[in-house]
Amino acid sequence: MHLKINLAMIECLSMKKIIIIGGGFAGLSAAKKLCRIRNKLAITLIDKKPTSDFLPMLPDIIGRDIRPEALSFPIQGFCQTLGINFVNEAVASLDLENKRVSTDKNQYEYDYLIIASGSQTTFYGKHELKTCAYTLDCVEDAKKLRTQLQQNRSNTYIVCGGGYTGIDVATSLQRYLNKHSKEKNIIIVEASPSILGPLPEWMKQSVLNNLRRLNIKILNNHTVEKVEGDNVFISGEKTYQNAMLIWVAGVKTPDYVQKLNTEKDNKGRLKVDRYLRINESCFAIGDCANFSCKNQSLRMAVQFSIHQGSFAAQNIIRSIAGKKLRKYRPLDLGYIIPLANNYSCGKVLGINIKGRLPTLLHFIMSIYRSWGLRNKLMVLRDLV
Ligand SMILES: Cc1cc2nc3c(=O)[nH]c(=O)nc-3n(C[C@H](O)[C@H](O)[C@H](O)COP(=O)(O)OP(=O)(O)OC[C@H]3O[C@@H](n4cnc5c(N)ncnc54)[C@H](O)[C@@H]3O)c2cc1C
Secondary structure, eight states: OOOOOHHHHHHHHOOOOEEEEOOOOHHHHHHHHHHGGGGGGEEEEOSSEEEEEEEGGGGHHHHOOOOGGGGGEEEEHHHHHOOOOEOOOOEEEEEEETEEESSSSOEOSSSEEEEOOOOEEEETOGGOOOOOOOOOOOOOHHHHHHHHHHHHSEEEEEEEESSSSHHHHHHHHHHHHTTTOOOOOEEOSSSSSSTTTTTTTHHHHHHHHHHTTTTEEETTTTTTEETTTTTEEESSSSSSSSSEEOSHHHHHHHOHHHTSSSSSSSOOOOOTTTSEEEETEEOOOOOGEEEETTTTOOOHHHHHHHHHHHHHHHHHHHHTTHHHHHHHHOOOOOOOOTTTOOEEEEEETTTTEEHHHHHHHHHHHHHHHHHSHHHHHHHHHHHO
């Protein structure tokens, strides 16, 4: 799998301009691989944020008192160490034909582009909810949510979205409230007939039993209609007064990706070929790419983002060297639904597991995948 970069191959490389959009798992992984031959490449990483946020542990800022700074990794320092250029700007549009990236401030030209700008919350056209709902897209969002909890203004917390993030958030809220001896209502609102949509039945049952134990109410086949002040209106249900809305009902790719005139799925993820490209000079990886394998789209997950980052980087090096590109073959290690009362469940290496073991594995993997020793140690210290 690993590319052997021999001298002859490096000789073939001229100073190519490479741009990576997004400093998340996929983007940083690509940068790390490409920097091995940084003397032959001009690499620029662009991100709208100065930090790379460790998203899988955002609910733990609420439920487990993880310090926000433990989950924020400064991109500038990382790029400096790798010897690559970092630009802290938001990409506004792409001109794939003329190989140009436009940000809110500048324009950049590239020979090869890697789109790794992940996904963000979608309100499915209910724009008015944006201003009154809390989201969980980055560390700043988790901090805001925690501050709001500390102010203790609401009696009811409505989590809109019954996917694994919604479940994790709801149980984290309950953990926080129990710890501070506060009795409040937590309600998960899910538009479809069941939480955790495509997951196996045993897993759904395990999560449902757990949520029942935690006194978290689930409203399937319901949606949030509107919010007026502290009142949250649920379709066909009563209105919850003095309530707070946390919206984790789905994601889409950033606007500049949605605007591209290329094939996408219903979330706006870019459909890539087996080399992870959308055209000869542009690769798309991580959450903003849709790689289809045996007619099934690969799910959004950290393991695939990291692997695709280094894989796309290797293919760029091969392309510059005039070598045949390699086909991407995903390796699925499994997944875990983390629950904050430690009764998690998941499927790891093909084995169904539930209880404390998946919780432990989730945190071991989170520490392993955190960027930077300082962040790893901070997470470890806050967890124990
Ligand atoms: C709350 C939560 C919990 C999760 N839990 C898990 C879990 O337990 N296990 C798991 O495998 N996955 C989990 N995920 C999903 C996982 O975090 C994603 O699959 C992963 O982060 C995708 O990596 P990425 O590099 O593609 O994108 P990201 O990590 O989202 O990085 C994208 C980067 O692009 C930048 N960006 C976006 N738009 C622009 C722009 N216009 N211009 C410049 N920069 C831009 C962003 O600032 C960001 O730094 C979770 C996600 C969330 C939100």
